[in-house]
Amino acid sequence: MDSAGDNRRSVEYGADPKTAQPKGRTDRVKYLFIGPAVIWVLAFTIFPLLYALYTSFYTYRFGQRLGFVGLDNFVRIFGDVNLLSSLRVTLIFVVGTVATEMILGVGLALLLNREMRGKNVTRGIATLPLFATPVAVGYLAITLYYEQDGPINSLISALGGRDVPWLSDPVWALVAVILVDIWQWTPFVFLVTLSGLQSLSSELYDAARVDGASSLQNLRFLTLPLLAPLLWLILLLRLVEAFRVFDIPVSLTLGGPGRATEVYSLYTYRTAMRFFDHGYAAAQGFLLLVIVMLIVSVIFSRVRGLYEEEG
Amino acid sequence: MYRARYLRFSFLILVAFLFVACGGGEQQTGGKSGVDKGTAAKQVEAGAYKPQRVAEPCGNDCPYEGDTVTVTVNTAGKEGPISGPLYEVRNEFEAATGAEMEIVELPFAEHFPKLMTDLTSQTGEYDASIAGAWWLGDLVGGDFIVPYDKYYNDPSFPQWDDQDVLPGPRKLLSYGGNRYMVANDHDGQVMYYRRDLLENPKHQKAFQKEYGYELRPPQTWDEFEDVAEYFNGKDLNGDGKGDSGLTLHLKVGGQGMFHFMSFSAPYVIGPENPNLYWFDPENMDPLIDSPGHVRALEKLVELTDYGPEAMTGWSLGESWDNFLRGEAALTFTWGDLGALAQQEGSQVKGKIGAAPIPGTDEYYNVEDGEWVKTDEINVVGNTTGGSWAGVISKYSDAPEATYYLLALMATKEKSTVYAARGWDGVDPGRYYHFLPPDGTGSMENYRQAGWNEGDAKEYTTAYYDSFNAEQQFPYLRIPATFEYWTALDTNLSEAVTGQASPEEALKKTADEFDSITERLGRDKQLQIYKTSLNLE
Numbered sequence: 001m002d003s004a005g006d007n008r009r010s011v012e013y014g015a016d017p018k019t020a021q022p023k024g025r026t027d028r029v030k031y032l033f034i035g036p037a038v039i040w041v042l043a044f045t046i047f048p049l050l051y052a053l054y055t056s057f058y059t060y061r062f063g064q065r066l067g068f069v070g071l072d073n074f075v076r077i078f079g080d081v082n083l084l085s086s087l088r089v090t091l092i093f094v095v096g097t098v099a100t101e102m103i104l105g106v107g108l109a110l111l112l113n114r115e116m117r118g119k120n121v122t123r124g125i126a127t128l129p130l131f132a133t134p135v136a137v138g139y140l141a142i143t144l145y146y147e148q149d150g151p152i153n154s155l156i157s158a159l160g161g162r163d164v165p166w167l168s169d170p171v172w173a174l175v176a177v178i179l180v181d182i183w184q185w186t187p188f189v190f191l192v193t194l195s196g197l198q199s200l201s202s203e204l205y206d207a208a209r210v211d212g213a214s215s216l217q218n219l220r221f222l223t224l225p226l227l228a229p230l231l232w233l234i235l236l237l238r239l240v241e242a243f244r245v246f247d248i249p250v251s252l253t254l255g256g257p258g259r260a261t262e263v264y265s266l267y268t269y270r271t272a273m274r275f276f277d278h279g280y281a282a283a284q285g286f287l288l289l290v291i292v293m294l295i296v297s298v299i300f301s302r303v304r305g306l307y308e309e310e311g
Numbered sequence: 312m313y314r315a316r317y318l319r320f321s322f323l324i325l326v327a328f329l330f331v332a333c334g335g336g337e338q339q340t341g342g343k344s345g346v347d348k349g350t351a352a353k354q355v356e357a358g359a360y361k362p363q364r365v366a367e368p369c370g371n372d373c374p375y376e377g378d379t380v381t382v383t384v385n386t387a388g389k390e391g392p393i394s395g396p397l398y399e400v401r402n403e404f405e406a407a408t409g410a411e412m413e414i415v416e417l418p419f420a421e422h423f424p425k426l427m428t429d430l431t432s433q434t435g436e437y438d439a440s441i442a443g444a445w446w447l448g449d450l451v452g453g454d455f456i457v458p459y460d461k462y463y464n465d466p467s468f469p470q471w472d473d474q475d476v477l478p479g480p481r482k483l484l485s486y487g488g489n490r491y492m493v494a495n496d497h498d499g500q501v502m503y504y505r506r507d508l509l510e511n512p513k514h515q516k517a518f519q520k521e522y523g524y525e526l527r528p529p530q531t532w533d534e535f536e537d538v539a540e541y542f543n544g545k546d547l548n549g550d551g552k553g554d555s556g557l558t559l560h561l562k563v564g565g566q567g568m569f570h571f572m573s574f575s576a577p578y579v580i581g582p583e584n585p586n587l588y589w590f591d592p593e594n595m596d597p598l599i600d601s602p603g604h605v606r607a608l609e610k611l612v613e614l615t616d617y618g619p620e621a622m623t624g625w626s627l628g629e630s631w632d633n634f635l636r637g638e639a640a641l642t643f644t645w646g647d648l649g650a651l652a653q654q655e656g657s658q659v660k661g662k663i664g665a666a667p668i669p670g671t672d673e674y675y676n677v678e679d680g681e682w683v684k685t686d687e688i689n690v691v692g693n694t695t696g697g698s699w700a701g702v703i704s705k706y707s708d709a710p711e712a713t714y715y716l717l718a719l720m721a722t723k724e725k726s727t728v729y730a731a732r733g734w735d736g737v738d739p740g741r742y743y744h745f746l747p748p749d750g751t752g753s754m755e756n757y758r759q760a761g762w763n764e765g766d767a768k769e770y771t772t773a774y775y776d777s778f779n780a781e782q783q784f785p786y787l788r789i790p791a792t793f794e795y796w797t798a799l800d801t802n803l804s805e806a807v808t809g810q811a812s813p814e815e816a817l818k819k820t821a822d823e824f825d826s827i828t829e830r831l832g833r834d835k836q837l838q839i840y841k842t843s844l845n846l847e
Contacts (some may be wrong), residue, residue: 059830061831064330072777082823124445127452146621147619147620147621147624148619148621165620165621165624166624167621167624168620168621168622168624168625168808169624169808170808170809173624187647200707204532253562253563253624254562254563254564254565255563255801256561256562256563256564256624256801256804256808257563257623257624257804257805257807257808257810258563258565258802258804258805258808258810258811259805260800260808260810270797273424274420274424274793274794274797275791275793275794275827276424276427276799277830298678
């Protein structure tokens, strides 16, 4: 063995030649450390993805493969009016929920990011919806939205308004689903934004105050630019989550009336688990994957741009 | 000081919140169709009225010692609809056979997929399933269950007679000439009305004056609409608030399509067309958008004007609850409502009447493409619903013990009590369930189960007439029945909520039917459809 050579390599790594391990062993240890992670990704991400792709080229029924259909399942997507309807509903849901949650969550964080009595309690209560199970929230909402003497309609009546057909009217039903999601997920935006706000250096604001900046100028020229990467990240997480929404529409409306609240995931679930058309469901899954990947790419490039501007 | 108060306050809110979030509070109980059964009527305590022992303990000579029978059933618990009798009979079955019995409760939505997964993978984990009648197309079509004809007359098994079952529900027990389902529950829809209202002289006089004919239990859908219109907005339960002419459950996934099946049958089925409702048996073209179906849906949409606006978002539990609170004059639904009306909390015990689903005076013969006037009211009986009953898996390693269990539950001694009790979800359908002169049952049976005599008489007569009707609604039993019905259900919802006209909704349904048929193979579907109608 060329000990001098080994020492040279060890020196190259910046290690103490006396204690350094031979390269072969170092490599083995390295693989041991990353091995579990690689196996995990292969088993639970790559394999299911490839298997889903494989599945999408076949027709299935009750787990039995009936035949190879090539790209037919993907072609079907574009002629399936019910799928396109579910995509439309999902887009309305995503825009309605994410936009409102971002505005409310950031607004609430700005409001509560100050010294006030009961600050911690208020923050604690504001985050409570996050801990609720979405299905339980959906069923709870059925009671709240109950149209005949339900709590919300009773309140509206007491204030002199007309009963709202929350679950029996197509438009109101979608509004009802969106409101529940906003109630549950605004606290997430609030919580993460608040933690971002609290990490901002107070020296910048002190300097701005000395320069005579108003609160609005602080918000516009300091807070929002500094928070921008975090806000993009929150937006990304909420968009991805909103595109996959399933529990609340299932428990609250079952996608109705008609298909008014049938979101994409619910449609795919029905295709796979009610109609046992697994090949087509896999193809639908890939369409959603492509949509979400596009959104992720756009947002990542935006965030990268922000860092480059800073750099 | 403030801090401590805030902490206490936040702790209380947190506890209350977590209680709700974790599903605390009142849980919805599963109805036999997997939907909650309403809240106005409380369930009678299970176990108060029990069937007698039929099978004697086997002692040292047990025929199925070492066997285990695993049976799947919709999740509803030890005292729940359909599952309750299984738990009740377990000890008797095990003592009589030496076999063990395992009950696997599966949520309604997962029951069929899990069973099919077990069957297609040939795992044989489940020996039997308390199945819905519409599963037969998949189960028999895929050759996944075995007929029990060879056991039926064997005296070593508990004896029951399929001729005791009325003609309508009896058809569901067999498929292609073989017996597959062991009789248990007998579903069908009838019309319920408020007897106290229709017999009230004040209403009779006012109705006569307004509509020009006497107030009586509606016999046609036109009469049904008149009665619903008349009572709509009137206070029907004395609480000082206006109530509804009718109540229905029309939520997507709330089984509203069953309403439409029962409702539309007399618009399509008639003496010259006893069978064709779903598909053309020549080419499997859908018939669901025929002028008869369209007229029926137009009428159903009209009727929604006389019910609560919210009912287009109701499952059956909410609709039943509305009727049981005395807030509606009419409805049409399953037998469970009659039994629930007898329970504590019901506002309508002793006030309900029942009759077969109303008819029409003309129907559209899909074969000839013409409307046909009828001399008498065109009435069509139905077995709409699940009619949950046991089937035996082809992969069972204990088929005989399995049949023993199902036959034991089908015996007259057991079934008589099951059919009269509200809580177990088993509805009547055999001659001995019905009162004389129709059948051989006894009022004492219903009295012991807590029934009002007048209600019991109306209820059993209505079901007898419906199940015994000359014309019966053709039940769909082909592969992917549930998928066809889901398409119908969703498009019906669009029609009743004004998102599509009745014609558009049914045209879309027909297109979706076609697409399902194409995907599964038109020839294969056609062959099974013909078999299901005994056309081969």
